[in-house]
Amino acid sequence: LINALDGNQRGKAILTYRVSDLVLAPGQDGRTIQPEGIHASALSASQQTMLWDIVKEWVGIMNDAFAEPRMAELRGNLNDTYFAWSGPTTNGSAAYFRVQGPTLVIEYAPQNSVDHIHTIYRDPTNDYGAKFARR
Amino acid sequence: MLALAAAATLCTTASAHRRDECLQAARLGVEPGRLELELDLTPGIAVADAAIADIDRDRDGVLSAVEQRAYLERVLGRVALELDGRPLKMEALSSTFPGVDAFRHGEGTIRFQSVVVLPHQADGDHQLSFRNMDQRDGTVYLANALIPKSDRIVIATQRRDPAQRNLTIDYVLRPEAATSVPTWLLAGLTGAAVLAALLMRPSKIA
Numbered sequence: 165l166i167n168a169l170d171g172n173q174r175g176k177a178i179l180t181y182r183v184s185d186l187v188l189a190p191g192q193d194g195r196t197i198q199p200e201g202i203h204a205s206a207l208s209a210s211q212q213t214m215l216w217d218i219v220k221e222w223v224g225i226m227n228d229a230f231a232e233p234r235m236a237e238l239r240g241n242l243n244d245t246y247f248a249w250s251g252p253t254t255n256g257s258a259a260y261f262r263v264q265g266p267t268l269v270i271e272y273a274p275q276n277s278v279d280h281i282h283t284i285y286r287d288p289t290n291d292y293g294a295k296f297a298r299r
Numbered sequence: 300m301l302a303l304a305a306a307a308t309l310c311t312t313a314s315a316h317r318r319d320e321c322l323q324a325a326r327l328g329v330e331p332g333r334l335e336l337e338l339d340l341t342p343g344i345a346v347a348d349a350a351i352a353d354i355d356r357d358r359d360g361v362l363s364a365v366e367q368r369a370y371l372e373r374v375l376g377r378v379a380l381e382l383d384g385r386p387l388k389m390e391a392l393s394s395t396f397p398g399v400d401a402f403r404h405g406e407g408t409i410r411f412q413s414v415v416v417l418p419h420q421a422d423g424d425h426q427l428s429f430r431n432m433d434q435r436d437g438t439v440y441l442a443n444a445l446i447p448k449s450d451r452i453v454i455a456t457q458r459r460d461p462a463q464r465n466l467t468i469d470y471v472l473r474p475e476a477a478t479s480v481p482t483w484l485l486a487g488l489t490g491a492a493v494l495a496a497l498l499m500r501p502s503k504i505a
Contacts, residue, residue: 187443191339198454
């Protein structure tokens with residue numbers, strides 16, 4: 165995806181600072197950081213498809229009965245979804261990225277190499293089913 | 300599964316731990332009249348003993364309350380906050396320290412929280428600066444603004460140095476919505492409601 169962006173899009177997507185680890189790691193339930201990066205709505209149709217393919221790598225951990233409606237919900241938040249990147253853009257390099265929307269945070273944070281990855285998938289409005297527990 | 304954390308390695312084990320660096324992660328929540336600062340410090344396995352030694356000054360293997368307080372004061376001494384160019388004073392609201400074993404597994408995080416009462420701010424543009432002057436080798440940094448809870452605060456930009464030791468948040472304080480009811484009107488309405496309730500109360504039959 166990052167290499168499918170043009171120069172202008174990369175200027176928005178690529179953060180100018182190093183992100184060494186997860187920002188919303190375990191223990192940060194329900195917290196939401198100010199989003200950064202490029203708006204998903206500023207991506208072309210094919211780039212958006214790539215973005216949703218990435219998201220599905222995490223959402224697809226659930227079986228289809230849950231993953232499909234979840235993906236539909238996330239696609240519905242396209243205008244409030246962001247993609248941010250930090251690090252080199254060559255294939256195989258250790259780079260950080262984040263996909264963030266109103267009900268989604270995905271972070272991928274290699275620890276100096278791609279042999280050791282920290283990653284997290286969250287729905288900040290429903291971390292660990294908090295929304296269900298409130299019912 | 301709505302929140303999932305993992306550290307995937309090529310080895311057969313998988314856990315979420317830091318290895319060779321100390322992570323200092325700051326989160327700043329700007330609200331009208333106050334600032335919430337959270338600072339997490341997580342030493343990696345390779346630097347855990349040095350981190351423990353930095354806290355456990357009497358080397359008894361226990362991170363006493365006095366040692367914890369002294370450590371936090373040293374940490375706070377290396378952090379600076381400014382609002383529109385004027386320094387802000389931070390005081391510890393709460394802190395938690397893990398046990399030394401958690402540090403040695405790269406899973407121990409010291410969590411520090413402070414709430415700073417902000418001086419009166421006019422509506423309009425403001426700038427909050429966070430500086431972490433800690434520059435020890437083997438330390439990495441994160442600094443982020445949280446999404447404000449109040450819709451009066453709109454974060455315009457976040458600017459950082461490449462290492463994320465410094466974060467400047469440009470934000471706008473919007474005027475308070477003119478929806479508040481004047482006090483005299485509220486008091487009058489309340490009085491009228493009480494009077495009406497008394498008059499309409501059914502009388503008891505003897």
